Amino acid sequence: MLTRVRFGGLGGQGIVLAGSILGEAATLAGLNAAGSNSYGAAARGTACRSDVVLSDEPIDYPHLAAADVLAVMSQAALEKYLPIVTTGGVVFVDDFSVKAPPDDGRRFHSVPATATAVREFGGRQSANIILLGVVLGAVDVVPLDAVRDAIRATVRERFHAANLRALDLGVELGRAARRV
Amino acid sequence: METLAELLPRAGGVFVQMEDEIASISAVIGASWTGAKAMTATSGPGFSLMMEALGYAVFTETPCVIVDVQRAGPCTGQATRVGGGDVMQCKWGMHGDVEIVALAPWSVQEMYDLSVRAFNVAERLRLPVFLMADEAVGHLHETAEFHDRIAVEQRDRRKGFPPFGHGDPGGVPPMPCFGDGENLLVTGSTHDERGYRKVEEPQVHARLVERLRQKVLLRRDELVDVERYMLDDAETVIVAYGFTARGALAAARELRGRGRKVGLLRLRTLWPFADKEVAALDGRARRVFVPEMNHGQVLGEVRKHFRGDVAGYGQTDGEVIPVGTIVREVERLT
Known part of the structure; x- marks a missing residue:
C-alpha cells in the first residue's frame, strides 16, 4: 500500500526533521521510503515542506503529485498544499497558527501541537514531533517502535527523552482525533 | 561532499576543499596520478569551469570520476532547482573529438551503485567518467542498500610498458604512478607512447586521438x-x-x-x-x-x-x- 505524506510549515519549525524521522522509521520497519524537502532559501524562514512516500512495494515515483496525509503548521502551507490532498485524505492542522477550513470531503483535524509543546516543554521547539505523533496516532503508517528508533538515530542524544515524550503526547492527540 | 569530508579521512582517504572548480578537477587529476581513486562533484557553471582540465584528463588518460548534479541553467540559473541541460556538455564541452562515459542515476541506490561503477570504468578505461545526476535525484532521500563489500577494479600499474599505448588500437596501457619509480612524462600536448611531446607529427596525433576514441567505442556493448x-x-x-x-x-x-x-x-x-x-x-x-x-x-x-x-x-x-x-x-x- 502506498501512503503519501506532506508536512508543511515555515522554515525553522522542524518540518524537514519530522519528514526525515518518518522516512527513517519506515526504512527501519522494512518499508520502502522516499522523500524530498524544500531546499535552499525556502528551508530557512519562509514556506517549507517535507514529502514522504511510504510503500511496501518498490516506489516508482518518489515525489508527491497527491497527498493522502497533510500536516501543517502554518496558514500559508495549508492554503498552498490543500489542493493536492486526495478526496478522502486526512489533514492535520496545528491550531496555534492555522485556522481549520470548512469540511469539504477531506477529514480535518485541528490539534494543539504548539500549545502542547509550550505547556509541556515551555517552548515551541517540540511542536513538530508532537505533530508527527498526531499523524502516527491517527493514521497507521509506521509502527511506533520504529519511529522511536528513528528519533534515537536522527536526533542528538541529549534531546532523545524530550523528543520521545513529545512523540507520545502527539500520538495521544492523534488517537483522540481518530475517535472523533 | 560534506558527508565525504567527514567520512573519507576515517577510511584513510583525503578530502580537500579547493578554491574553485578549476583547482578541484586539477587536484583530482594530480591525485589520480599518485595512484589514488579521485573524484569531485559540481553543478551548474562549476561544470563549465572544469571543461579544460577534463580535456586534459581525457588526453592524459587519467582515471577520475566527476559527479554533475544538473540544475536549471544556463549560467548560475536557479542554483537550487532541477535541470538536465548538461547532457551534451559532458560529451562535447571539451574541445576536440573525445569519447567519454556518462552514467545517469535515477535513485539514491544508483547514486551509490553507479558511483562504484563509475570508478571501476574509469580505472578499466583510464578516462574520466561522469555521473550525470540531477537535482531531484541529488536531493532525494530514499531507502537504499549499502554493501559491506564491493567489486573494485584495481589499476594496472605495471612498470616497463609505454604508459600511452603500444600499437593496440583501442588498447588501455598500464598506468604507473608518480613515485613508482618510472620516468613519467604527462602532457596535454600530443605525445607519443612514451609521453614525449610530438606536436608536429600528424600520424602521432591521429593515432593517439583514434585510440582514445576506440577505447570507448570498441567497448560500447559492455558500457551501454x-x-x-x-x-x-x-x-x-x-x-x-x-x-x-x-x-x-x-x-x-x-x-x-x-x-x-x-x-x-x-x-x-x-x-x-x-x-x-x-x-x-x-x-x-x-x-x-x-x-x-x-x-x-x-x-x-x-x-x-x-x-x-x-x-x-x-x-x-x-x-x-x-x-x-x-x-x-x-x-x-x-
Missing part, C-alpha cells in the same frame, strides 16, 4: 546500460533518463491502466549513446517519446537512430516534469 519496461508489445516507447525516467515509468503504468500500449526504455548510460538499443525499437514501436529537462539533447540522438515518429517534450522551468504531463503528452500523440 539500459532498462526495459513493458516493451514487448509497446506501440509507444518513452525514452528517458535520470529523475524524468521515474516519472515516465509512473506515466507508462498509468497509461497501461487506460489501455494504451506504452513502454519505457530507460537510459542508465548517456554516453556512449544507446544507439543500437534505440534502433532496435524500429519495426516494433510506432513512435518514441522523449521527455527531458532540456530542449531535446537526447531527443536529437534518438532521432538519429529511430526511423519512426519521434516527439519530445522539453521542460526547463526548474521543476521536474510531472507524471501527469507525460501522460498528457503521450495521449496527445496516440
Whole structure:
C-alpha cells in the first residue's frame, strides 16, 4: 500500500526533521521510503515542506503529485498544499497558527501541537514531533517502535527523552482525533 | 561532499576543499596520478569551469570520476532547482573529438551503485567518467542498500610498458604512478607512447586521438546500460533518463491502466549513446517519446537512430516534469 505524506510549515519549525524521522522509521520497519524537502532559501524562514512516500512495494515515483496525509503548521502551507490532498485524505492542522477550513470531503483535524509543546516543554521547539505523533496516532503508517528508533538515530542524544515524550503526547492527540 | 569530508579521512582517504572548480578537477587529476581513486562533484557553471582540465584528463588518460548534479541553467540559473541541460556538455564541452562515459542515476541506490561503477570504468578505461545526476535525484532521500563489500577494479600499474599505448588500437596501457619509480612524462600536448611531446607529427596525433576514441567505442556493448519496461508489445516507447525516467515509468503504468500500449526504455548510460538499443525499437514501436529537462539533447540522438515518429517534450522551468504531463503528452500523440 502506498501512503503519501506532506508536512508543511515555515522554515525553522522542524518540518524537514519530522519528514526525515518518518522516512527513517519506515526504512527501519522494512518499508520502502522516499522523500524530498524544500531546499535552499525556502528551508530557512519562509514556506517549507517535507514529502514522504511510504510503500511496501518498490516506489516508482518518489515525489508527491497527491497527498493522502497533510500536516501543517502554518496558514500559508495549508492554503498552498490543500489542493493536492486526495478526496478522502486526512489533514492535520496545528491550531496555534492555522485556522481549520470548512469540511469539504477531506477529514480535518485541528490539534494543539504548539500549545502542547509550550505547556509541556515551555517552548515551541517540540511542536513538530508532537505533530508527527498526531499523524502516527491517527493514521497507521509506521509502527511506533520504529519511529522511536528513528528519533534515537536522527536526533542528538541529549534531546532523545524530550523528543520521545513529545512523540507520545502527539500520538495521544492523534488517537483522540481518530475517535472523533 | 560534506558527508565525504567527514567520512573519507576515517577510511584513510583525503578530502580537500579547493578554491574553485578549476583547482578541484586539477587536484583530482594530480591525485589520480599518485595512484589514488579521485573524484569531485559540481553543478551548474562549476561544470563549465572544469571543461579544460577534463580535456586534459581525457588526453592524459587519467582515471577520475566527476559527479554533475544538473540544475536549471544556463549560467548560475536557479542554483537550487532541477535541470538536465548538461547532457551534451559532458560529451562535447571539451574541445576536440573525445569519447567519454556518462552514467545517469535515477535513485539514491544508483547514486551509490553507479558511483562504484563509475570508478571501476574509469580505472578499466583510464578516462574520466561522469555521473550525470540531477537535482531531484541529488536531493532525494530514499531507502537504499549499502554493501559491506564491493567489486573494485584495481589499476594496472605495471612498470616497463609505454604508459600511452603500444600499437593496440583501442588498447588501455598500464598506468604507473608518480613515485613508482618510472620516468613519467604527462602532457596535454600530443605525445607519443612514451609521453614525449610530438606536436608536429600528424600520424602521432591521429593515432593517439583514434585510440582514445576506440577505447570507448570498441567497448560500447559492455558500457551501454539500459532498462526495459513493458516493451514487448509497446506501440509507444518513452525514452528517458535520470529523475524524468521515474516519472515516465509512473506515466507508462498509468497509461497501461487506460489501455494504451506504452513502454519505457530507460537510459542508465548517456554516453556512449544507446544507439543500437534505440534502433532496435524500429519495426516494433510506432513512435518514441522523449521527455527531458532540456530542449531535446537526447531527443536529437534518438532521432538519429529511430526511423519512426519521434516527439519530445522539453521542460526547463526548474521543476521536474510531472507524471501527469507525460501522460498528457503521450495521449496527445496516440
